[in-house]
Amino acid sequence: MKRKYLSALLMGTLTVASMSTFTSCKDYDDDISNLQEQIDKLATADQLKQKVEELQALISSNKSDITSLQTELAKKTTLEEVKAVLADYATKQYVNDADKTLQDAIDALKTGDIAKLKEDVVKAQAAADKAAKDAEAANAEIIETLKTLATKTELKDAADAAQKAIEALESKNAEDLKKAQDAITETLKSYATKSDVEDGDKKTLESLASTIKNASDALAQANTNKQAIADALELLGKGYSKDNTVAAAIEAIKGQIGTPNKELGTLDSRLGAIESVLNGVKDDDTKLGLATKVTNIETQLKDIIGQYSTMVTDVQLYNFAQTNVDGFNNYSLNFVQTAEHENVFPVDAKATDKQLTFKDGKYYVGEDSLLVRVSPVDAELTASNVSLMNSQGVELDDIIDVTNVHRYNGLISRAAANTGLWVVKFKAKDLGDKFKEVAETKVNGEKKHILYSVAVKNTYNTTGKKEDANTRRVTSEFGVALTTTDAEPAWDFSVNGKNVSEIHNRYVQCEDGTSTKHVQELVWKKASKPATTVITEGNKANALNRPYLNNDDRHKPDILAVEKGQPITIDFASIANKGVKGFYVTLDEKFALESAPSELNAWNSYEYENVGYNGKPAKLFEGSKGTITIKNMNNVEGDIIGFRVYAVNYDGTLTDPDGRSFYVAVGDVKQGLELGNSKLTLNAYNKFESTVELPADFSKYDFTANTAWEVTEEDADGKKPTSFTVEYFNADHQKVTSLTKDVKYIKFILNTATDFIDDATYNVTTTLTKKISSATAEVCKVTASFTKVMPSEAPMFGYRDGFSKNPEYIIPDNKSYKVESLVKGGYFDFRNILIINNNTTWHGWDLMDPTSDGLFTFNVADGTYRPKNGKYILNDAATFSTNYKLFVDNSGEKNLVDNTTERTVTAKFIYRNISKRYDADRKAYYDKGDFTVPSMSTEKIVYCSWIKTFSYDTKSSDNTWSKEAKVTWNKVGTASTATFDLTKLQTEIKDAKLLPVAFPTGVTKKNMGEFLTNNVLAVVPGQYGDIYTTDNNDKQINPYFSATIANGKITLKQKSQDAIPSSVTGGNIHFTVKDCFGNTMNIVLPFSIEVKGIAAKKH
Secondary structure, three states: OHHHHHOOOOOHHHHHHHHOOOOOHHHHHHHHHHHHHHHHHOOOHHHHHHHHHHHHHHHOOOHHHHHHHHHHHHOOOOHHHHHHHHHHHOOHHHHHHHHHHHHHHHHHHHHOOHHHHHHHHHHHHHHHHHHHHHHHHHHHHHHHHHHHHOOOHHHHHHHHHHHHHHHHHHHOOHHHHHHHHHHHHHHHHHHHOOOOOOHHHHHHHHHHHHHHHHHHHHHHHHHHHHHHHHHHHHHHHOOOOOOOOHHHHHHHHHHHOOOOOOOOOOHHHHHHHHHHHHHHOOOHHHHHHHHHHHHHHHHHHHHHHHHHHOOOOEEEEOOOOOOOEOOEOOOEEEEEEEEOOOEEEOOOOOOEOOOEEEOOOOEEEOEEEEEEEEEOOOOOOOHHHEEEEOOOOOEOOOOEEEEEEEEOOOOOOOOOOOOOEEEEEEEEOOOOHHHHHHHEEEEOOEEEEOOEEEEEEOOOOOOOOHHHHHHOEEEOOOOEEEEEEEOOOOOOOEEOOEEHHHOOOOOOEOOOOOEOOOOOOEEEOOOOOOOOOOOOOOOOOOEEEOOOOOOOOOOOOOOEEEEOOOEEEEEOOOOOOOOOOEEEEEEOHHHOOOOOOHHHHHHHHOEEEOEEEOOEOEOOEEOOEEEEEEEEOOOOOEEEEEEEEEEEOOOOOEOOOOOEEEEEEEEOOOEEEEEEEEEEEEOOOOOEEEOOOEEOOOOOOOOOEEOOOEEOOOOOOOOOOOOEEEEEEOOOOOEEOOOOOOOOEEEEEEOOHHHOOOOOEEEEEEEEEEEEOOEEEEEEEEEEEEEEOOOOOOOOEEEOOOOOOOOEEOEEHHHOOOOOOOOOOEEEEHHHHEEEHHHOOEOOEOOOOOOOOEEEEEEEEEEEEEEEOOEEEEEEEEEOOOOOEEEEOOOOOOOOOOOOOEEEEEEEEEEEEEEEEEEOOOOEEEEEEEEEEEOOOOEEEEEEOHHHHEEEEOOOOOOOHHHHOEEEEEOOOOOOEEEEEHHHOEEEEOOHHHOOOOOOOOOOOOEHHHHHHOOOOEEEOEOOEOEEEEOOOOOOEOOOEEEEEEOOEEEEEEOOOOOOEOOOOEEEEEEEEEOOOOOEEEEEEEEEEEEEOOOOEOO
């Protein structure tokens, strides 16, 4: 309990170090460690302010209750405890050391020197530790001395003075304590001067006198601190603002150190005494009374802390647009009312631990609750801070009480635990005329509900004025109406959330077939008119035994499965307006007929909580809800037990004439089995499965079945996917069909991979169950998790045997090598030139099959042109995901199929339909996506045309061109002409067999004429036209012959008949051709000249 209080103090550890040195060293270690953690986190003035306010709240707590408690504690205080206090004061010399270190720490905090502050804290701890150690020694010394002196008659005066000191300590009277201490000191000094005192005693007494003097000084120092406390409280009362700086707050903390006032003592001393006494009290009743008082103090402290630290900035009626959210109607507060009938429940005072009394003419008024949300979410609400307020600012504190507030712990959507949701419970003090006046008004002659808001005191008062603190509120929407409803008699209730009408009873027979039809089972004659007493005979009969209709026959529904040691909750409030004033539970003794009386004996041998059995009274639950527990079954693994519930309505009438029963099947305490995590990777069937079998030993559990495995929490997409399978294996790793005790391993398989988010971990569970009669008892909750691990590897690739990066022949557009008006691009089919994964499957996929679930996408850097803004821009080329064809657009400025440029080929492997991931553009999870992984392989490629290895022959000994290319020069007569057929010019394509498409019909690839006449090559005009001639050395244009080319033939025509030197015997023919991709080749063909008619002249 002391630890709980100290945790609220920013400088609590230092306070203890200064004034409470009887605290253990271990306590100092914990507290100072906690302080260091807080210092590490201390960053803003607001955080420091919060701690100051918490400290003020503690000191400003209800003093009268604490004083009352201490009066009670004084009766328990022993002489040893008083001596311990004296020893504490005796350590004043060490307190001084700690005080100095404390001052250094405060100075360091002022300057923001956190490192220095930590150093000083360590010093303070050392000083405190030494103080504690020496105080313990001093305490032992005082005790031993007093024991010795107690045997000496001469010390009667000292003993009397010591007793007065003890009484002063008990009464917390500082003045009397000081007088008694002075008397002890003087008496002992006088005794110490006597000649017959032993030398050892003299020294001891002198030491003791010195010790008490130090204690007196310490008390004086404590009294001096009173003014510091008053100053600090005044400072804190002004509130916190920019002017009230961190340094001022530190001074306030410093002022808190020491004794707050002489009546109460230090906070740590008070709490230490409380803790000591509570631990030493042997009387349970006394301990309970003290604990109750402590609880009351804590509650009042919480009220004060709530006022000083919540700083609520906003309050809303949760889901105001919807009614009946999780049982709350945030549109109205509906107070149930009814008139009571004279009755005492139960009539038999021995049946329960207490009774409820109902009086004729007394009126019962019920309670109702609202669900609100406050900001910030960690704000603390207290009942005293909440009220109802109308739009005129009028509160209803004199008409409606706020009886309770607590954090809402139900489940709403995916809300987390700390959501700022609170349940506020209200109770009307009176439903008379005053209530009606504030509930309704008339608007244009028509009655209308007055709407109210929930108002919360906002303690963040920026003005510092008390009147503002008292009136400042934050309010919700004005939407709450006040209504009343007459209470209706209850009958049904729920057990662990299940309506009792759906839970088995023995109306017809026991589970073994033993008939129970002879056992009386009453119902009210008129369900709407229950009574306080049961009459079964005569004209005034109000109850019937087993009527044909409207009876309580529930022998067909299943028995409710429960767990030993776990609470069984019974709730009458699940039906609106049909709660009860109270109820109690007993064993269903009348129907315990299986092997009677063995069954009832067995039931009575078990141990229950809050149940009436075996002569023990039941707990009377006041209100509509309570819990019972089956605590011990004497090692019986499972049994069926019947309970009977007796309840009384708000008006004093009984809900049922003889109570209603329900039966439970009790299993042993449900255990838990954690199997760990399984990594799921992609298998050969495009499914994710456990990489290794997960060890799972079920042999020690007594079960017959298990529930379906399920995901326990929603994933980031708000889903709980179900498309997974669990496989089971025995000790030999052989697969078995179901989960049994023989299972040693399990494996998870994702049936639909796209239902699960990539790389996410899913927690899953199943429950082992056991059938007990018609009930299914839960034996063990099995939990595990699996992680969907996305693939990180991709197949390798390379060139097939016989293929290389250069040349790599492209397939032309239209699969035709004919030259057209525009240059052609083309494509590569990488299936023809690459080998992937060494020509083996990958995850079972044929990587060459275009329908496969796994394919590459290849990319070639700067491998194609793409149109953009009317231009063609060089860009990367990529294969389609459905095949391995890489298309090349060659429409740009520079020819890409140039037979020389080397480009890089990379690849990504596509895993089809396995991925679910977040799409930032769609702002949603995409559950049908492919997943790509880069391959570690790269290759080079040169886009090549067939012309790369194209050649012609004019030099070989058997070439036909040299025989063809002859022309005659004539001096007289007609000028000579000669036509050369280019079919006589032999050609060759070295890599003809590697070319991906065939040449047009008629092109045998063996002579130039076929290429030209079939338009596979086209003549490209140059500087001198389509064709020209030169001398043998290509130094000048041939002056003797000109040339033309057409239809695969070259014609030479004699230019002059004047003369020709005898040295001119031939020349060269020049022209240029291009292929369909725009690659060009210069053709140089030699020809020979013969001269006729005149001898050639030599100039």
